[in-house]
Amino acid sequence: MSASVEPGHPAPPNGEAIIAQLKEAGVGVIVSVPDIVTSDGLLWPISKDPDFQLIRVCKEDEGVSICAALSYSSTRALLLMQQTGLMDSLNAIRAIAMDYRQPVCMMVGLQGKTPDETIFGSASYGVRIIPPILDAMALTHVGIETDTDTPRIGPAINNAYETSDALCFLIGQSPVWTGGRA
Amino acid sequence: MIRRDFALCALRGLIKPRDLVVAVYQSCFDWLALCPRDLNYVSTGAMGQASSHALGLAIGSPDRQVIVLDGDGSLLMNLGSLVTIATVRPQHFLHLVFENGVYEVNGEHPTPGAGKVDFAAMAIAAGYQRAVCFSELGAFEAALSELLAADGPVMAVLKIIPGVAYPRDYAYIHSEETREKFRAALNRIDG
Numbered sequence: 001m002s003a004s005v006e007p008g009h010p011a012p013p014n015g016e017a018i019i020a021q022l023k024e025a026g027v028g029v030i031v032s033v034p035d036i037v038t039s040d041g042l043l044w045p046i047s048k049d050p051d052f053q054l055i056r057v058c059k060e061d062e063g064v065s066i067c068a069a070l071s072y073s074s075t076r077a078l079l080l081m082q083q084t085g086l087m088d089s090l091n092a093i094r095a096i097a098m099d100y101r102q103p104v105c106m107m108v109g110l111q112g113k114t115p116d117e118t119i120f121g122s123a124s125y126g127v128r129i130i131p132p133i134l135d136a137m138a139l140t141h142v143g144i145e146t147d148t149d150t151p152r153i154g155p156a157i158n159n160a161y162e163t164s165d166a167l168c169f170l171i172g173q174s175p176v177w178t179g180g181r182a
Numbered sequence: 183m184i185r186r187d188f189a190l191c192a193l194r195g196l197i198k199p200r201d202l203v204v205a206v207y208q209s210c211f212d213w214l215a216l217c218p219r220d221l222n223y224v225s226t227g228a229m230g231q232a233s234s235h236a237l238g239l240a241i242g243s244p245d246r247q248v249i250v251l252d253g254d255g256s257l258l259m260n261l262g263s264l265v266t267i268a269t270v271r272p273q274h275f276l277h278l279v280f281e282n283g284v285y286e287v288n289g290e291h292p293t294p295g296a297g298k299v300d301f302a303a304m305a306i307a308a309g310y311q312r313a314v315c316f317s318e319l320g321a322f323e324a325a326l327s328e329l330l331a332a333d334g335p336v337m338a339v340l341k342i343i344p345g346v347a348y349p350r351d352y353a354y355i356h357s358e359e360t361r362e363k364f365r366a367a368l369n370r371i372d373g
Binding site: 012 | 221223225226227228230231234235236237238241242243260262263265269270281301358361364365366369
């Protein structure tokens, strides 16, 4: 599925490019609760991609544990969810990712943020509070707003696993999918 | 009712060196005293998460037997994991639920639905391959080998009373050293 770019708005990230970054970083398992921001541009394509094992969980904190446990066998994973799921999982993230210092990598769609606003300038309270919460937890976060941000994904994941640190990507615009295969 | 330490002793007799045991709360402390081994996974972090950690281990090491020593209060916090586990369908996955109807390490307050909730029925409804409930030690001992060999995921609910009270060493289960010991054992070539 493709999406048009509205005049005046920065170009959204490209789903194929994000998936290519995940593959380059050796991510083989995606754990997810569906998120409307990343549904068409990431989760549906991932669900059809034989290079990924997709684990659909009922609740996002399950995914925190699954990703952490997979790291013991050097299996790289990504937890794909919405910021509502991130908020619901904060205690699991606090304990399993942060207290235990384990490489739990998360990709979070910011539902309610419009393309023409920044995260901090968002009209949505649920969007604005995410970076300060992650900062308070000392959880590294990387904004993915446009296609120029996507090359940061692979190196950030590699670093997370090399240093055994948690990581959270914040997806500020729905990734577009042009129909190709990463 | 089954004494928990007796049930764990029965399990200890059938544990193989490569098996992964995920344990929580008092079952964990008892297990660590009765069967200390590097492949005990005890850093589950947040209450209710044992079954999800176990699923991650099972996905990462599909040839190994994974055994979860869960509690009824803990499982109530993560009932959705039953559906997730049944959907992934790990083949060597035995989920033991020690049911005593109370939050034992948090003041022994009753769990919601204590004595009424049917965890085995929930597991079957979620899609587990098999689920059984035991209230007598002999019946559990007689069935355990077969449960370990059965196609998973399998649940066994044990109606328990406490046995010997083994010390609660929280510092050990949360320590980095414990996690590194597990990681090293898991990645040993013949580990």
